[in-house]
Every structure is written in C-alpha cells, then in structure tokens.
Amino acid sequence: MGTERRGAGRGRGAGVAGATTHALWLDQLEPFTPRPALTGDTDCDVAIVGGGFSGLWTAYYLLGLDPTLRIQIIERHYCGYGASGRNGGWVVGELAGSFDGYAKRSSADEAMRQARALFATVDEVGRVVAAEGIDCGFAKGGNIRLARNTPQARRQREEIAHEHARGFTEAEMRLLEPDEARTYLNASRVESGIFFAPCASVDPARLTRGLAEVVERGGVAIAEGTTVEAIEPGTVRTDRGVVRAEAIVQATEAYSRDLAGERRALLPVYSLMIATEPLSPEIFAEIGLADRPTFADDRHMVIYGQRTDDDRLAFGGRGVPYLFGSRIAREAELHEPSHELIRETLGDLLPAIADVEITHRWGGVLGIPRDWVPGLRFDRGAGIGVLGGYVGEGVAAANLAGRTMADLVVGQNTDRTSLPWVGVHARRWEPEPLRWLGVRSSRRILAAADDREFATDREASLAFRVSRLLRGA
Numbered sequence: 001m002g003t004e005r006r007g008a009g010r011g012r013g014a015g016v017a018g019a020t021t022h023a024l025w026l027d028q029l030e031p032f033t034p035r036p037a038l039t040g041d042t043d044c045d046v047a048i049v050g051g052g053f054s055g056l057w058t059a060y061y062l063l064g065l066d067p068t069l070r071i072q073i074i075e076r077h078y079c080g081y082g083a084s085g086r087n088g089g090w091v092v093g094e095l096a097g098s099f100d101g102y103a104k105r106s107s108a109d110e111a112m113r114q115a116r117a118l119f120a121t122v123d124e125v126g127r128v129v130a131a132e133g134i135d136c137g138f139a140k141g142g143n144i145r146l147a148r149n150t151p152q153a154r155r156q157r158e159e160i161a162h163e164h165a166r167g168f169t170e171a172e173m174r175l176l177e178p179d180e181a182r183t184y185l186n187a188s189r190v191e192s193g194i195f196f197a198p199c200a201s202v203d204p205a206r207l208t209r210g211l212a213e214v215v216e217r218g219g220v221a222i223a224e225g226t227t228v229e230a231i232e233p234g235t236v237r238t239d240r241g242v243v244r245a246e247a248i249v250q251a252t253e254a255y256s257r258d259l260a261g262e263r264r265a266l267l268p269v270y271s272l273m274i275a276t277e278p279l280s281p282e283i284f285a286e287i288g289l290a291d292r293p294t295f296a297d298d299r300h301m302v303i304y305g306q307r308t309d310d311d312r313l314a315f316g317g318r319g320v321p322y323l324f325g326s327r328i329a330r331e332a333e334l335h336e337p338s339h340e341l342i343r344e345t346l347g348d349l350l351p352a353i354a355d356v357e358i359t360h361r362w363g364g365v366l367g368i369p370r371d372w373v374p375g376l377r378f379d380r381g382a383g384i385g386v387l388g389g390y391v392g393e394g395v396a397a398a399n400l401a402g403r404t405m406a407d408l409v410v411g412q413n414t415d416r417t418s419l420p421w422v423g424v425h426a427r428r429w430e431p432e433p434l435r436w437l438g439v440r441s442s443r444r445i446l447a448a449a450d451d452r453e454f455a456t457d458r459e460a461s462l463a464f465r466v467s468r469l470l471r472g473a
C-alpha cells in the first residue's frame, strides 16, 4: 500500500470488494513475531489476563506504584489483537453508562466527578504518550457530532440545555449553528452540531504496541499465544501451565465469554470499519477536519470516524447483528454487505469522497454489560479484579479503569477508587434464545428508526425510548 495521495478519483464507483481484510492499524505496523508463550507453571505477584488497553494500562500504573512487583501478562494471541488494536481510535472522555445511572449509585456530584475524571483522562493518555515517546498520531481535536435531520437537531438542542443545566460548561461541550458545524466537518444536510472538547484521535494499534513495549522495558513479563481457561483465587489456569499470583486482573472484555463461567457476563457485539486511501489536501480543504476532530452524526445506530495521521478517513458503524450464543466469528467481522453499507453511509455523509478507494475493511468485538453501565471491581478477599464492558467507548475509559485497578490492587485509596463506577457488577445476560431475540429486535427498531427519521424528517419516538432505555437513561 503506497502513501501516494490520490483521493480525487471520482467516478470509479469504488466498492469495498477490493479492500484488504485487515485492520488498517495492524496492517501498518512493522511486521512482528508474537512474544513466546508460557513454558510451564510460574509464580508472580500480579497476573493480568488480556493484553489490550485494560490489561496494559493496569500493568503500566502498577509499575509506577511499585516497580518491584512481578507482573505477568497472559495474552491468547498478541497484545492489541482484540478491540484495542482495531478500534476507531477515539480517545473520548465519555462513558457509555448514563450520568443518571452513576448518580443513582451515588449522587449527582459524584456522577459529575466521574464524568470529569474521564474528560481529564484524554489528557492523561496524551501525557503518557508524550512522556514515553509512543508514536501513535495522538491529536486532541475534540469531537464533532452533527445533526442531519430535524429530530436529530431537536435532540441536540435538548441535550445541550440539559447538560449545561447539570453544570457542564460551554468549553466542555457546546451547540453549533449549521455554519459553524460545517467548519469542523462539511457534511451533507447539516442542521446543527455538538462540539465535545475532551476527545483525541489516535492510532490504537501503535498505542497498544507502544504501551506493551514500555511495560516490558519496565520489567513486566508478557506471554503471548497463551490461552487462559479459568481464573480462580490465586490461580490462573492456561493451556501452557498454571500461573500462581497474589492478585489476578481479568481484562478480557468481549472475549470473557470463553472463560469458565463467564458466558453471560458481557455481550459480544460487532463493530465494523473501513479506511480510505490517503486523501489530498484539496479534499480536506473541502470537507474540513483541519484539527482532526473525531466525527459522527446523531443517528441511533452509532457511526464514527477519524482523519488518520496519514490523511485517510477511518470510519465505522455497527453493522453485523449479534450472533446466537454470544458467538465470536471472524466471518462476521468481514461481512461484506455490512462494509458496503458503511461505505455508502460515509459517501452519503461526505459526497465529496463518495468514490475514493476503500483500502481496508475489518471488524472487532466489544463487550456490553447487561445494564450498559461500565465499571470495574476488585474483590480483595479473592484477590481478583475485573475491568471492561465499555460498550464501544473503551479507549480512554480503559486508561482510567487500569489506573484505578492498579490503586485497588496495591490497596491504596485515591480519588479514583471512590468513583461511582468502582464496584459496579452487572447482572448476567438472559439465557438464549431470549438474549438473541431481545438484542436483535432492539437493533432492528433502532435501524428502522434512523431510516424513518432521514426519510420523513419526523421523530421515531419508539426508537428514541428504546435508545434511552438501552443507555440506562
């Protein structure tokens, strides 16, 4: 794949069929050989299962708290294999769980403290990236979310009024008139926009890879190609031997369903992405994204995009439905009709690039807890901690969760360990076929609602209620 800047190739009617089926970010990494697997039984102070952002950030902050700790990361494939190496690269200071959900567990002030802790986390990621010299294209350009029909615009006005009444400031989030919104992203049919400041773009695979190298240099042992089969107090059973540890941290997100007894803990849901060829300066002069804000519109079925540091657009959405029995399958991640739909959605959003070449298409799985309220917990008696379940907003959240998990593991009380998301433990998902029926039908309602709102410009109120219900609002 060359870096020649084309992007003006109108009329090629490019589909996704010719795109390589690898995540852009992983494809662009220097070729690498996975680290060696475990070679038998071993002892350590802290065993971390999973080498994504959750596991790596936990290791990073543990090292900072106590560099003498013997930390062992155990990863089934390679660090960054999961959602962490394949996501949209939004380092977004936002949690999928609703403000009210956290306020109910504590108070409105505490929910505000939780929200602002996430805002500050975007800068913390930027700080570490700079301090450790991790070259991952981190750029804090905020997030622009457009309203592209009347119901979306009405919801944006209400949302901003509501958030400001709660105490969020104009500097943190503000409503934009169409002309100003278009200066961020000159999309079709813009009726308004919300600019949300605490958000950065990043290449997630380079960040994951860089972090793994940093913790390894700090003395953390990383075994790749090693599958954990069960976690019990003091013991991690793998296909390569037993790891005995005083504390164990489970950071397996959507893949938790493979661990003994965890099948219904988190719902694995697919999100699919495409990437364009590098686009020309002329194209960016037309479409905007000068400061690389991440971008979306306000439809119910989430879409998300970023301008990469090599001037492509990486763009995704939730296309493939949930698979019966929480199955995770590579063929679902490469579902071509869903990728085609995502390409059409991007072309509709930005007609100026409707015909550019799509070079990559891929997908991954994210984990959704039953109540859609992400959180983390550490059972001191059992010495087992669990983090994850970020519902597709885990890049920044995993940093705060990992930092907090490190505090909990060493037994240190901090401002973080008293945040309302600490101790959250969602109930299990329903057994099948209820799970499948519920998830598929809510998805169908939301997708139909988007179509209806775009076609009629009128609010699909059932979907609005379903959407709020799903977000716990």
Ligand SMILES: Cc1cc2nc3c(=O)[nH]c(=O)nc-3n(C[C@H](O)[C@H](O)[C@H](O)COP(=O)(O)OP(=O)(O)OC[C@H]3O[C@@H](n4cnc5c(N)ncnc54)[C@H](O)[C@@H]3O)c2cc1C
Pocket: 049, 050, 051, 052, 053, 054, 055, 074, 075, 076, 077, 078, 079, 080, 081, 082, 083, 084, 085, 086, 087, 088, 089, 090, 091, 092, 226, 227, 228, 229, 251, 252, 253, 254, 255, 256, 258, 259, 270, 271, 272, 273, 304, 316, 363, 364, 365, 366, 367, 387, 388, 389, 390, 391, 392, 393, 394, 395, 396, 397, 398
């Ligand atoms: C396509 C896509 C786009 C997304 N876009 C964004 C975005 O733009 N911004 C955002 O904030 N969030 C986004 N997300 C969500 C975000 O990527 C995740 O929330 C986050 O990466 C989760 O990190 P994690 O470390 O908890 O899990 P993962 O990155 O999934 O890591 C879990 C790791 O555990 C390993 N593992 C699992 N089971 C075992 C086992 N039994 N034994 C050993 N190892 C095991 C896996 O191999 C994996 O490497 C997106 C997700 C997807 C799929």
